[in-house]
Amino acid sequence: MNSLLRRPLLHFWLIGFLIFVVERGYFAPEAVLEVAYPNADQIAALASQWQQARGREASAAGLARMIQQAIDQSILLSEALRLGFHYQDSIVQQRLIRDMRFMQDDSAASDVELLEQAYAMSLHVNDLVVRRRLVQMMESYLRASGENQPLTDKVLRALYLEQIETFTQPERLSFSHAFVSQDRHRGKSLERAEQLVKHFEEDELSPEVGVSKGDPFISGYRFSKVTQQQIEREFGAGFGERIFDCQVGQWGGPIRSVYGWHAVWLSERLPAEPMSYESVKSKLVYEYRSQTGNRSFENAMATLRAQYQITGAPK
Numbered sequence: 052m053n054s055l056l057r058r059p060l061l062h063f064w065l066i067g068f069l070i071f072v073v074e075r076g077y078f079a080p081e082a083v084l085e086v087a088y089p090n091a092d093q094i095a096a097l098a099s100q101w102q103q104a105r106g107r108e109a110s111a112a113g114l115a116r117m118i119q120q121a122i123d124q125s126i127l128l129s130e131a132l133r134l135g136f137h138y139q140d141s142i143v144q145q146r147l148i149r150d151m152r153f154m155q156d157d158s159a160a161s162d163v164e165l166l167e168q169a170y171a172m173s174l175h176v177n178d179l180v181v182r183r184r185l186v187q188m189m190e191s192y193l194r195a196s197g198e199n200q201p202l203t204d205k206v207l208r209a210l211y212l213e214q215i216e217t218f219t220q221p222e223r224l225s226f227s228h229a230f231v232s233q234d235r236h237r238g239k240s241l242e243r244a245e246q247l248v249k250h251f252e253e254d255e256l257s258p259e260v261g262v263s264k265g266d267p268f269i270s271g272y273r274f275s276k277v278t279q280q281q282i283e284r285e286f287g288a289g290f291g292e293r294i295f296d297c298q299v300g301q302w303g304g305p306i307r308s309v310y311g312w313h314a315v316w317l318s319e320r321l322p323a324e325p326m327s328y329e330s331v332k333s334k335l336v337y338e339y340r341s342q343t344g345n346r347s348f349e350n351a352m353a354t355l356r357a358q359y360q361i362t363g364a365p366k
Contacts, residue, residue, distance in 0.1 A: 086125035088363040089118055097121060124186050126355050128176075131185040131192075137175040140188060146181050147174050190348065197347025198340045207335050211328050214335075218326045223276045225319035226294065227258035228304075229265030230272075233311035244305035244312035251302040251314060258316040261302065265314070276321060286310070 089097065097117040101109035109117070137143050147169035148162050158165070175181050211218065229251070231244040251261045262272040270285060279291035287309035297303030297317050305312040 084129065084359045085362050086122060086129055086359055088361050088365070089121050090363070093121065094118065122361060123352060123356075126352075126359050127186045127189040128182055129359070130355065131189040132176070134189075134192075136185050136188050136192075137170075137181070140184065143175065143181050143184055146178065146184070150174055150178060193348045193351040194344035195347075197343035197345070200343050202336065202339060207332060207339070208328060210335050210339060211331065215325055218331050220324055220326050221278045221280070222295070222323045223278050223321040224282070224294065224317060225273075225275045225277075225321075226297075227262050227273045227316045227318065228268070229262050229314040230268040230310070231305070231312040231314075232266040235266055236311075240311050241305065241307075244314060248302055248304055248314045251316075256302075258318065261314065261316060266311075268310070276319070286313075 094114070098109045098114055101113060101117060131137070144166055148165050151160075151165035151169050151174070152158070155165070160168070169175065175185075229247055231240050231247065233240040236243045247261075247264055250256070250264075256264075258273075265272075274282070274285075279295060282291035282294060283289070290306055290308050290313075293306045294303070294315055294317070297315055299317045299320050302314055302316050304314045306315060307313075
C-alpha cells in the first residue's frame with residue numbers, strides 16, 4: 052500500500068479526481084430550500100375567500116389552515132420547478148406560448164423561440180394558470196407511489212368483507228299506483244282517493260286496470276325495484292315509509308305525496324341483501340387507490356415541510 056502511495060502517476064490521478072469532485076460540487080453544501088410566508092395582502096385575500104365561501108368571517112383556526120395550505124402550495128410549486136415539470140408538460144408550454152404571442156402579437160418568432168423567451172422571463176412562475184397546473188402535477192406525482200402499489204384480488208376481497216354493511220342493497224319494492232291530483236280535485240282529493248281504494252278492493256281490480264282510473268302522473272304509474280330513498284326522492288318525505296307498510300298483492304292507501312294522493316298496489320318486495328363482490332369491485336379499487344394515494348401524499352408533504360424553511364413567518 053505504501054508503495055502505491057509513493058507513485059507519482061497515482062498522485063496525479065488522485066489530485067485530478069479531487070479537482071473534478073470539487074468543481075462538480077459534490078462536497079458543496081445542499082442548497083437551502085425556502086418558501087415565503089404569505090404577506091398581509093395575501094392573508095387578507097385568503098380571509099376574503101373564506102368569507103365568500105362560508106358567509107362568515109374566518110376563525111383563527113380556519114385562517115391558519117388556509118395559510119398552511121398556501122404554504123404547502125408554494126412548496127409543491129417549488130418542487131415542481133426543481134424537477135423541471137415546466138419543461139416537460141405540453142399544457143404548460145402551450146400556455147406560455149400563448150402568453151408570449153399575446154404580448155408580442157406581431158412577432159415572427161417560432162414557438163420554440165417564444166418558449167425560450169417565456170422561460171427567461173419566468174412566466175412559468177408568474178402565470179397563475181401555469182402555477183396551478185404545476186401544483187396539480189406535483190400533487191399527482193406525490194400520490195403516484197401510493198396509487199400504484201400492487202393490488203391483489205385477496206386484498207380487495209378482504210376490503211369487501213370489512214365493508215359488507217356499506218355494500219348492502221336496502222329493501223326494495225315494485226309497485227303500481229293510481230294518482231289523485233290535489234290540484235284537479237281541490238278540497239276533495241282525499242275523498243276521491245278513498246273511493247278509488249274502496250272500489251279497487253271491492254271489485255278486486257288488477258293493477259293494470261286500477262292505474263287507468265287515476266289522474267295522469269308525469270313520472271309514470273309503475274316503479275320497479277326501488278328503495279325507500281328513491282321513492283321519497285320522487286314522491287316526497289314520508290311516502291316511502293308508508294308504502295313499505297303495505298302488503299304485497301293487494302291495494303293499499305291512500306298515501307299522501309307532495310302532488311296529491313295515491314292508491315298503491317305492491318307487486319314485489321325484495322329483502323335487503325349484500326351486493327356481489329364483482330358489482331362493487333371497481334369501487335373498491337378506486338377507494339383503495341384513493342386512500343393509499345392520500346397517505347403517500349401526506350407522508351411526502353410531511354417530509355417536504357421538514358426540509359423547507361418558511362421565510363417571513365411571524366415569531
